[in-house]
Amino acid sequence: MGGTLIVEDLHSSVEGKEILRGVNLTVKPGEFHVVMGPNGSGKSTLALTIAGHPKYEVTGGRIVFKGRDVTKMPPHERAKLGIFLAFQQPHEVEGVRIMEFLQQVLAELKGMDGAEAYDLIIRTAKDMWFREEDLYRPINVGFSGGERKRLELLQAVLIKPDLLILDEPDSGVDVDSMSLISRKIEQLNEEGTSVILITHYGRILKHLEPEDIKVHVMKDGRIVMTRGGEFIDEIERRGFQDIFKDCCGGD
Ligand SMILES: Nc1ncnc2c1ncn2[C@@H]1O[C@H](COP(=O)(O)OP(=O)(O)O)[C@@H](O)[C@H]1O
Numbered sequence: 001m002g003g004t005l006i007v008e009d010l011h012s013s014v015e016g017k018e019i020l021r022g023v024n025l026t027v028k029p030g031e032f033h034v035v036m037g038p039n040g041s042g043k044s045t046l047a048l049t050i051a052g053h054p055k056y057e058v059t060g061g062r063i064v065f066k067g068r069d070v071t072k073m074p075p076h077e078r079a080k081l082g083i084f085l086a087f088q089q090p091h092e093v094e095g096v097r098i099m100e101f102l103q104q105v106l107a108e109l110k111g112m113d114g115a116e117a118y119d120l121i122i123r124t125a126k127d128m129w130f131r132e133e134d135l136y137r138p139i140n141v142g143f144s145g146g147e148r149k150r151l152e153l154l155q156a157v158l159i160k161p162d163l164l165i166l167d168e169p170d171s172g173v174d175v176d177s178m179s180l181i182s183r184k185i186e187q188l189n190e191e192g193t194s195v196i197l198i199t200h201y202g203r204i205l206k207h208l209e210p211e212d213i214k215v216h217v218m219k220d221g222r223i224v225m226t227r228g229g230e231f232i233d234e235i236e237r238r239g240f241q242d243i244f245k246d247c248c249g250g251d
């Protein structure tokens with residue numbers, strides 16, 4: 001369990017356009033990091049580049065996890081190493097039922113056999129408000145935003161990754177689901193999972209102590225500020241444009 005993530009002077013491009021322009025970030029085992037920043041500042045790109053999404057080309061710097069340079073490693077191998085990314089817009093996968101999919105994931109990442117995985121999935125899903133018949137629906141097809149987010153979290157809870165990256169798990173989610181989701185994220189973290197949480201709403205973190213959180217703010221493809229959890233309230237109060245006056249001349 002555990003393992004440090006080191007992101008070093010990371011540059012990443014999409015379709016020839018440079019989006020990340022030198023990101024530095026170190027996440028030690030069990031740490032809780034929050035990434036905030038205006039729309040378009042590169043938060044999702046950072047998450048997807050760490051996870052190894054093929055669309056994002058690393059043009060400089062490197063990503064090290066558990067002492068291994070994973071910069072060029074395919075996404076499924078990064079997942080095997082313990083990196084899990086819950087996507088901002090989970091895809092619809094036609095023809096694959098949730099149960100089969102989760103069983104496959106648990107076989108691949110945890111070496112679990114079908115029956116063992118089945119029991120675990122049924123138990124965990126119930127705890128996260130899924131009815132058994134939901135598990136026989138095709139993945140994400142006809143799911144509401146909140147259901148998709150819960151399904152992502154269900155995956156994370158089943159896998160218990162060493163590093164969990166969440167891209168706006170709070171978007172499009174009702175208050176009840178949001179509180180379930182934040183409780184599950186906090187639980188995973190208490191059990192040792194390192195977390196990188198991209199969010200616009202610091203209030204998703206109800207039960208974490210501010211001193212246990214590191215807050216990063218991104219601007220134009222870089223992390224320009226890093227502070228403790230108390231920074232979240234200040235950001236919500238002042239807004240990014242005002243905050244940027246403290247670091248970057250306010251442009
Ligand atoms: N597939 C893409 N093709 C072209 N530009 C993209 C693509 N994905 C992201 N971008 C651009 O990269 C920048 C950063 O996007 P993103 O990482 O999604 O920001 P954030 O998540 O902080 O809102 C934006 O200017 C966005 O338009």
Ligand SMILES: [Mg+2]
Nearest residue numbers: 043044045088
């Ligand atoms: Mg985004």
